[in-house]
Amino acid sequence: MTKSAALLSQCVLANQTGDGCAWCGSPLPKRRRTWCSDRCADRFWHNHWWSLARRAAKRRDKYACRRCGHKPPKRTDPQYRKRRKTERLEVNHIEQARGAHRSLSCIHHLVNLETLCVACHKDETAGQRQR
Ligand SMILES: [Zn+2]
Ligand SMILES: [Zn+2]
């Protein structure tokens, strides 16, 4: 069993019937073994692989902080380079990732991610430590 197959067997988002596409359950076209389409493969990766999930979360949140609505400076902003350091967006795991950033994991499901500005992320991380 490959790593992703082991993960899929426990993933709440995946198709658990054992038939058809591992993501949506549609019948598999000839020569496809796991996913019915690239779209389903993409959705799997965007919910399980951190660098892709992070990007997907920002897109979903329309590139703004979910708490305060802050938006990072545009590239065309003359202060862009300076402001970017303190005003960039980060993506927070609602349920903590605990070092799983580099592995394929259900902790990166899009529902577990929220886009935050640096300030809100700091508040959030401080809160998590206290808990
Ligand atoms: Zn599918
Ligand atoms: Zn914020």
Ligand SMILES: [Zn+2]
């Ligand atoms: Zn999953």
